[in-house]
Amino acid sequence: MCSRYLGFFLLVWFPGALHAQSAALQCAAPSLDHGNFVPVKETYSHDSKLTYACRNTHKPAVEGWWAEIVCQHGTWSHTPRCIEEKACIPPTIANAKYTEASEGWYKEGHIIRITCDKGYEHKDNIATAKCINGTWSSLPMCEISIKSCRAPPKIPHAIIVDQGYQELFLEDAEVKYECEDGYSTEGSHKKTLFCLAGTWTEGPMCRSRPDIGHGGSVEVGPGEGHSTSSGHGTQPGSGGSSSTSANRPLFIPIENCGTRPNVPNGVVVEEHRMYLKFQCNSFYKQVGEDTVSCYNDGSWSKLPVCEDAFCVMEPGHYDRGLDLSVTEYIKEGETKYIPCTWPDYSVAVHCSNRRITYTRCCTTYDHHRGTCS
The missing domain is CATH 2.10.70.10 (Complement Module, domain 1)
Known part of the structure; x- marks a missing residue:
């Protein structure tokens, strides 16, 4: 009896709950001064896309002359906004930071000053940019500091420990190496390198321990190693045993x-x-x-x-209605459309492995449909 009433209750309550949940995921139509959007509705369901553009003397506050927003769980991906054409949107500058505008855009004449991330420095000592007629003056750049180091050197029979992958290391950064099993360096199993003035200090040399293998020793450093043997025979040309190591090429x-x-x-x-x-x-x-x-x-x-990564078509008469009066250069992998002798017709010329193939004369419509061969 109780289960019968519970089932009836769920039938009455559950559809209403689903409807409320669906309504919560909808987005209301946004307002947009100086612009229009399509499609025009009162509400938009989850994942709906809305395109908008701005009227004369205005532009979207994002890159491009038109933009798109998406309804995500009842909220638009960004607030559509039309700004004056002479205003500037936030620039993208790698490895740098600058003060963001509270409105999300910058008025004409505004000057921003960037700060480079750690390990980077201003290229040519330029740190500012000015908004002029809707675009930024030459944007500053941040390049790797001469005191920073790139990836540490690869050392045979050694691995880097206690360090995740990095493309850049600050000055005085340290990297710890550990020799593989059966190898050691200067009586130790570990060695540390330091980044000093843009260069790594000299690395360790992991050599085979005498108690490993067949009684001989092998010294291995960056570059090619040299082998020596003891207890069995002599070194050719020397009459005795010796020990040499490859010198690591220093930059x-x-x-x-x-x-x-x-x-x-x-x-x-x-x-x-x-x-x-x-x-x-x-x-x-x-x-x-x-x-x-x-x-x-x-x-x-x-x-x-x-x-070379291009093909060349010399001037002359070709079959399929193509006449060339000038030399044509086509990049490797590129398709270039060259006008035919008939108006509004062209030949699609393709360069692959430095060999040229081309279609008959077709209209642009036929080319796009893929029916021209």
């Missing part, structure tokens, strides 16, 4: 390497006290590391190579 400031290296079809995009960073020009792809350092013997580390 020094690039000013000690003299003339800067040249990478054909490449340019230097970042210059640091301890390295140069290259980037290949458009239409070329990079092979090898982009960062070049100076060794302590005055030589440069291996340079990257910028290989």
Whole structure:
């Protein structure tokens, strides 16, 4: 009997509860001065999307000339707002902080001053930007400080302990290494490196312990190791036993390497006290590391190579209605539309593995439908 009444109660109460819960997830139509939004409704259900744009002399307080908001659990993802065209939205500056505007945007003429994160410094000593006619003047940048260190060196037969992954280490930061089982360094199993003036102190050398293996010893340091043996035979050419170790190549400031290296079809995009960073020009792809350092013997580390990454179509008559009067360059993986001899028709030219393929002359509509081959 009780269970029958309980079932009746749930049938009456539960739908009402579901309706109340659904209503709580809805968003009311937002207000928007100097703008319009679509679709226009009184309420919007959870996950509904609403697009809005601003009328003349105004723009959204986000990037772009139109914007979108989403209803999430009864609240819009952000409050739609139209601001004057000459105002500026908050800029994005990596590795930096600045005072945020209470309104969420900045009036024309406003000046912001950035503060670089720890381990970074102002590039060219520029720390401010001014809002001019809706855009920021040349934004300041924060680059890695010459006193900070990048990733610590890799040491054979050793691992880093008590340290999570980091891309940047502040000056005086320390990293602890631990030799693998069967290896030790200077009678210890651990060693610590320090970041000093942008360079890591010299690392440990993990060598095989004499009591491990076949009675010989192997010294291994950064670079290639050298083996010695004892108790069985002699060292070739020496008549006795000896012990040598590979010297780890040390990096020094690039000013000690003299003339800067040249990478054909490449340019230097970042210059640091301890390295140069290259980037290949458009239409070329990079092979090898982009960062070049100076060794302590005055030589440069291996340079990257910028290989061709484009196709060329010379002037002339081609089949399928294509006539070229100028040379056309197409990037690797790119599709370029070249006008045909007939108005409003073009050929889709594709470059892959430095080989060209192209379609017949088609309209833009046919190209987009994928029916042109």
